[in-house]
Amino acid sequence: MTITPFDPGLSAAPTPQPKAPNSWKRYFSFNTDAKVIGIQYIATALIFLLVGGLLAMIMRGELITPEADLVDRTVYNGLYTMHGTIMLFLFMFPVLNGLNNLLIPCMIGAPDMAFPRLNAAAFWLVPVFGVILMASFLVPGGPAASGWWSYPPVSLQNPLGFLINGEALWIVAVALSGVSSIMGAINFVTTILRMRAPGMTLFRMPIFCWTALSAQIIQLIGLPALTGGALMLLFDLVVGTSFYRPEGGGDPVLYQHFFWFYSHPAVYVIILPVFGVFSELFPVYARKPLFGYRFVAMASLVIVALSLVVWVHHMFPSGVPQWMRDLFMVTTMLIAVPTGIKVFAWLATLWGGKLRLNTPMLFALGGLFNFVFAGVTGIMLATVPVDIHVNNTYFVVGHFHYVIYGAATMGVYAAIYHWFPKFTGKMYYEGLGQLHFLLTFIGTNLNFFPMHPLGLMGMPRRVSSYDPEFAFWNVLASLGAFLLGVSIIPFLLNLVSSLVRGKQAPANPWNAIGLEWLLPSPPPAENFEENVPTVISGPYGYGSGLPLVEHQERYPRATDFLATGQA
Amino acid sequence: MTSTPSRPNLPAIAGLVFWIGLLVWFSFWMGQQSFGWLPVQASSAAPLVDGLFSFETAVATFVFAGVVSVMAWVMLFNRAAKYDISDAEPIEGNTKLEIIWTVIPLLLVMGIAYYTIDVNRQIGLIGPMDHVHGDRLASDQQPASGAAVAPQAEIEVIARQWSWEFRYPGAAVSATELHLPLDRRVGLQLRSEDVIHGFYVPAFRLKQQVIPGRSIAFFLTPTREGRYRLRDSEYSGTWFAANQVDVVVQSETDYQDWLRRASRLPLQPGLSDASREYALRQSRTRPSGYATVVPAPPPMVNVPGSNTLPHDG
Numbered sequence: 111m112t113i114t115p116f117d118p119g120l121s122a123a124p125t126p127q128p129k130a131p132n133s134w135k136r137y138f139s140f141n142t143d144a145k146v147i148g149i150q151y152i153a154t155a156l157i158f159l160l161v162g163g164l165l166a167m168i169m170r171g172e173l174i175t176p177e178a179d180l181v182d183r184t185v186y187n188g189l190y191t192m193h194g195t196i197m198l199f200l201f202m203f204p205v206l207n208g209l210n211n212l213l214i215p216c217m218i219g220a221p222d223m224a225f226p227r228l229n230a231a232a233f234w235l236v237p238v239f240g241v242i243l244m245a246s247f248l249v250p251g252g253p254a255a256s257g258w259w260s261y262p263p264v265s266l267q268n269p270l271g272f273l274i275n276g277e278a279l280w281i282v283a284v285a286l287s288g289v290s291s292i293m294g295a296i297n298f299v300t301t302i303l304r305m306r307a308p309g310m311t312l313f314r315m316p317i318f319c320w321t322a323l324s325a326q327i328i329q330l331i332g333l334p335a336l337t338g339g340a341l342m343l344l345f346d347l348v349v350g351t352s353f354y355r356p357e358g359g360g361d362p363v364l365y366q367h368f369f370w371f372y373s374h375p376a377v378y379v380i381i382l383p384v385f386g387v388f389s390e391l392f393p394v395y396a397r398k399p400l401f402g403y404r405f406v407a408m409a410s411l412v413i414v415a416l417s418l419v420v421w422v423h424h425m426f427p428s429g430v431p432q433w434m435r436d437l438f439m440v441t442t443m444l445i446a447v448p449t450g451i452k453v454f455a456w457l458a459t460l461w462g463g464k465l466r467l468n469t470p471m472l473f474a475l476g477g478l479f480n481f482v483f484a485g486v487t488g489i490m491l492a493t494v495p496v497d498i499h500v501n502n503t504y505f506v507v508g509h510f511h512y513v514i515y516g517a518a519t520m521g522v523y524a525a526i527y528h529w530f531p532k533f534t535g536k537m538y539y540e541g542l543g544q545l546h547f548l549l550t551f552i553g554t555n556l557n558f559f560p561m562h563p564l565g566l567m568g569m570p571r572r573v574s575s576y577d578p579e580f581a582f583w584n585v586l587a588s589l590g591a592f593l594l595g596v597s598i599i600p601f602l603l604n605l606v607s608s609l610v611r612g613k614q615a616p617a618n619p620w621n622a623i624g625l626e627w628l629l630p631s632p633p634p635a636e637n638f639e640e641n642v643p644t645v646i647s648g649p650y651g652y653g654s655g656l657p658l659v660e661h662q663e664r665y666p667r668a669t670d671f672l673a674t675g676q677a
Numbered sequence: 678m679t680s681t682p683s684r685p686n687l688p689a690i691a692g693l694v695f696w697i698g699l700l701v702w703f704s705f706w707m708g709q710q711s712f713g714w715l716p717v718q719a720s721s722a723a724p725l726v727d728g729l730f731s732f733e734t735a736v737a738t739f740v741f742a743g744v745v746s747v748m749a750w751v752m753l754f755n756r757a758a759k760y761d762i763s764d765a766e767p768i769e770g771n772t773k774l775e776i777i778w779t780v781i782p783l784l785l786v787m788g789i790a791y792y793t794i795d796v797n798r799q800i801g802l803i804g805p806m807d808h809v810h811g812d813r814l815a816s817d818q819q820p821a822s823g824a825a826v827a828p829q830a831e832i833e834v835i836a837r838q839w840s841w842e843f844r845y846p847g848a849a850v851s852a853t854e855l856h857l858p859l860d861r862r863v864g865l866q867l868r869s870e871d872v873i874h875g876f877y878v879p880a881f882r883l884k885q886q887v888i889p890g891r892s893i894a895f896f897l898t899p900t901r902e903g904r905y906r907l908r909d910s911e912y913s914g915t916w917f918a919a920n921q922v923d924v925v926v927q928s929e930t931d932y933q934d935w936l937r938r939a940s941r942l943p944l945q946p947g948l949s950d951a952s953r954e955y956a957l958r959q960s961r962t963r964p965s966g967y968a969t970v971v972p973a974p975p976p977m978v979n980v981p982g983s984n985t986l987p988h989d990g
Contacts, residue, residue: 182966183915183954252967257912263889264872264914269968356890362873363888397757402770405779427875427884427910429893432801436794443786450782451775457747458774463765464757475748482744486737489786493733493793495726495800499715499882502875502910566714568879568990570910573918577906621762653767 140234142226143635144211145533147233151208152526154236158200161244163595165193170557170591173584178575186574187255188247188276194258195243195280198376199287202514204236205522206383207294210322212533214298216626217316219307219643221636224300228293235290239283246279254280257572259369260340262354262362266347273348281344288337295329298322307625307638309645309659316624316649317406321386324410325379328417332372339368363428370421378417381481381513382410384521385452388474391528392456394622395471396463399650402455409448416445426497435494442492446485453482469543473524476551480516484509487562502572505565511558515594520550523601530608531615535632538612542604549597557590617665623651623658628665700742708735716990719905719926720881721898722800727882729796733789830864830894832857835976836874836887838913839920839951842976848936853947853975854982855907855924857899858932867893870973875910878924880990886911899926903989915969916951922984942979949975950984 136146137153169189172180181189211229215222223229246253253276256265260280268275302323306315342353343365352358354365393400400406422430422438456478465471487509490496500506523546530538560583565571569580576584618627625645629637643659651658659665711727711734718724832855833844844851857863867876869887876895877884880903885895909920927935951972958964 178918182958183918184966184969187915187917188967250968255967256914261873261912264912267872267914267970269970356888361890396751396755397764399767399769401768402775405770405775428886429888429891432797436797439793440787440790443790444783446786447779447783451779453744454778455775457744457751458768458771460751460755461747462768463751463755464761464763465751465755466757467752475752479745479748482741486741489737489789490730490733493729493789493796495722495793495796495882496730496733498884499726499730499879501884502877502912563714568716568877568906568908570875570877570908570918572912575918577921651767653764 140230142222142230144215144223144226144229145633145635147229148208148211148213149533150233151204151211151236154233154240155201155205155208158196158204158240160598162193162196162201163598165189165196167591167595169193170588172574173576174588176576176578176581176584181574183574184252184255187572188253190572191254191257191260191280192243192247195254195284197514198258199284200236200240200243202380202518203287203291206325206380207232207291209383209387209522209525209529210294210298210326212529213318213626214301214322215305216532216629216633216637217319217624218302218305218310219625219638219645220301220305221639221642223297224305225297229297232290232293232297235286235293239286239290242279242286243283246276246283249274249276249279251275259366259373260284260343261369262343262346262365263356265343266355268347275347278344278348281340281347285337285340285344288333288340291329292333292337295326295333298326299330307642307645310625313404313407314645314648315407316386317389317400317403317410318383318386320407321382321384321389321410324414325382327414328375328379328382331418332375335368336372339365339372342368363425366425366428367421370424371418374421374424375414375417377510377513378413380518382413384477384518385410387521387525387528388456388478389452390624391470391474391524392459393650393652394528394620395466395468395474396460397466397652398459398463399652399654400455401458402451403648403650405451406455409451412448413445416441416448420445423492423497426494427501439492439494443489446489449485453478453485468527469538469540469547470524470528472544472547473520473527473550476547476554477517477520477524480512480520480554484512484517487512499568500565502570503565504561504569504571507571508558508561508565511561512554516554516558520554523547523550528620529626530605531619532626532629532631532633534609534612535615536608536612537615537619538604538608542600542607546597546600546604549593549600553590553593553597555590557587557594560584560587560590624649625658628659628662696746700739700746703742704735704739707738708732710734715882716879716905717901717903718880718882719899719901719903719990720878720883721900723880723882723900725796725799729793732792736785736789830866832863833866833868834876834887834895836867836869836876836909836913837973837976838871838970839909839916839972840947840949840975841907841909841920841922842947842978845936848940850936850939850980851944851947851976851978852939852980852982853922853949853978854980854984855922856932856935857897857924857926858929859899859902859926861929862896862898865895865897867895872913873911874913874920875908877908877910878905879908880905880924884910901989902926902928904986905990906988916954916972919950919954922948923982923986923988925982939979944977944979945981946975947978947981948984949973 137150172186250272251270265277302319345351346354352360354360354362356362389400389406420438420442422434423442426435491509527538527543564580564583569576615631617630645659647656647658708731711731715727718727831847835842840853842851842853843855867885867887869889871889874887875884876887881897883897885893903926905924907922907924909917949972952975955972
């Protein structure tokens with residue numbers, strides 16, 4: 111390893127000006143800086159969160175009464191299909207890729223991603239397929255209306271018979287989303303494996319990088335199955351093949367296998383980086399090292415391996431033989447073990463700590479609470495006889511919204527607040543943040559808890575009307591949904607007002623340990639540029655007093671924390 | 678955590694034991710409560726499913742309440758004092774503890790899996806839910822469950838967009854209301870004429886996708902007289918939500934009586950809420966909404982029955 115001369119200008123620069131087009135315009139251009147792309151991803155995702163949320167609120171408005179009276183049934187079916195599709199492919203995946211782009215290079219001491227142009231291309235596919243998907247609202251016949259699973263034969267029914275129809279646009283959009291995700295995954299995996307700073311061994315990487323690596327491996331293995339399955343569906347729809355058409359000798363259940371082979375692991379693509387966020391935040395705000403770092407790191411890889419062999423648990427009532435039900439139930443159950451390791455490790459990290467309950471920590475704790483609830487209902491769903499009863503009911507809807515909103519989205523909020531000062535250079539407003547947390551936490555539980563009793567009582571999911579005995583819990587769920595809508599207001603207000611007139615953020619407002627906190631806020635375009643630090647100890651050295659890198663005193667230090675008086 | 682103190686802290690241990698005892702009691706109570714969250718039990722499978730669910734509820738309550746207890750404890754008692762920016766004690770791990778919390782959950786979930794496989798087997802004996810491919814069925818007319826004495830399917834179930842038709846070939850009866858005899862194992866042959874539907878009777882705790890191109894043999898034993906809902910559980914298009922009919926479980930004599938009377942009734946259009954709503958939609962001068970698949974005409978049946986009477990589950 112060569113010793114590079116240290117440039118004192120690095121830490122001296124108060125607010126480093128990123129190069130050339132340092133204006134808002136770069137966020138609308140084909141920019142190859144991972145930090146710009148990260149913010150592009152997150153901003154795009156938040157816009158689509160509003161769209162998807164609006165659709166959800168119309169749906170909950172329909173479901174506040176038993177009769178189908180607010181919108182036509184065809185419209186309702188389009189709404190719920192587009193809600194799921196937008197939230198997964200245009201909110202969740204992009205927002206996580208945004209975090210990956212911001213965090214991975216900074217955390218491992220790389221100047222940028224391995225393939226910056228590929229990175230930019232992957233991002234720009236998102237608005238492209240976003241527009242395609244939105245355009246499907248305007249084509250004759252309306253948008254796709256067969257659920258985000260798009261099971262044939264119902265997805266192949268094309269009442270108007272046009273070549274350009276909502277379903278075809280939906281398939282094209284999902285396939286493009288897959289291409290974009292694969293491009294991103296190649297980039298993230300290569301960057302993590304090849305571009306770490308000197309001394310940053312795999313077992314000195316922050317857990318977020320471990321979870322991102324694991325999630326992106328799933329993308330690389332699983333996505334080709336979905337993309338291939340979707341293309342066959344497109345052929346069935348527009349050129350009259352019969353891969354899945356029973357009347358032509360096709361098998362509709364084959365599609366279910368293709369779909370779930372990817373789409374179950376996709377849940378882990380979402381939740382693993384959020385586990386990473388929890389693992390980063392709890393040590394910072396409990397002032398303790400992450401408990402059992404190696405177990406937590408390896409648990410992610412075990413989850414990857416198991417996630418690829420559980421997909422049939424979505425198909426227990428689809429007509430699969432008993433041995434398959436038993437086998438996939440056991441593999442599904444096994445996932446509880448590495449997941450449990452993580453939960454216990456977080457609890458042990460918190461235990462005896464010195465907790466600081468600011469907005470990111472509150473979101474992380476709330477996310478953990480919701481995740482454990484989703485975990486225990488997940489075990490119920492894994493057991494075949496109970497699943498047979500609640501499969502395709504609101505119980506499942508409640509379960510996965512606890513995962514996707516309660517845990518994952520709240521984890522994303524935690525991450526946004528935690529790293530907001532780092533990447534914008536501005537402090538957010540703590541009061542608005544805590545109000546956002548409170549409304550989100552109450553809204554989430556009010557919206558999604560009532561779905562569990564509904565499912566147990568036998569209310570199917572995806573219905574536009576229901577029997578009157580389900581009305582009580584549906585009213586509560588709808589109120590929760592509207593509260594979640596309200597909860598976005600303090601969030602957006604906070605983002606915009608702190609960007610415009612927030613206090614300047616110091617390099618390390620949380621007194622956190624990690625390479626990204628050695629950089630100025632916001633970091634310069636090339637991160638450490640010529641002065642890549644040499645890592646000499648593992649992450650999360652809270653309380654040990656060990657420096658993370660050689661010559662740590664030369665980087666902006668944690669004492670900034672005292673100087674700015676943040677408490 | 679537990680490894681550091683050299684002398685046992687008796688009040689702490691007593692408190693912990695008391696709290697765990699309380700959680701165990703609460704979990705057990707929740708397990709008992711769980712039966713009330715489910716519809717009435719109307720098939721031989723239902724008590725088995727409910728028993729498993731009750732057990733899982735108790736375990737889930739214990740795990741969830743345990744985790745939340747720890748979270749509540751640290752949030753109450755492990756807060757940093759104002760202006761205290763020092764770090765806590767740097768405990769990086771404890772291999773023994775980590776092995777314990779790997780092995781105990783492993784044993785726990787494998788225990789649940791073992792219990793579940795046993796329930797699966799029992800439900801399978803009472804009414805196998807195995808499907809058979811249409812071609813195999815056509816060749817020998819025997820469900821795949823093979824050796825187990827499988828009664829010949831006496832009721833054909835035909836799912837359409839959006840109606841359910843039930844044919845009783847032995848009695849030359851058809852209906853849009855499913856009548857079943859009490860306490861007798863009944864074989865159903867599930868078919869779909871268009872897309873995938875789901876045969877779901879919550880009170881029976883049973884569900885099966887009805888897949889076009891296949892004929893699926895399905896067995897169940899009703900155990901309680903009454904009127905129950907049959908809901909389409911697999912999204913099937915525009916009027917999916919309205920694709921629900923009633924199941925009437927009656928004593929064997931009433932059932933035979935119903936069949937006899939039904940066979941003498943003339944054919945008439947059966948129930949199809951979708952057709953009714955579609956006609957209404959078309960009658961408007963400017964139909965709202967997007968294009969839709971046209972509902973199949975209501976099947977011609979001897980007994981349309983009702984899907985608006987009060988139901989038990």
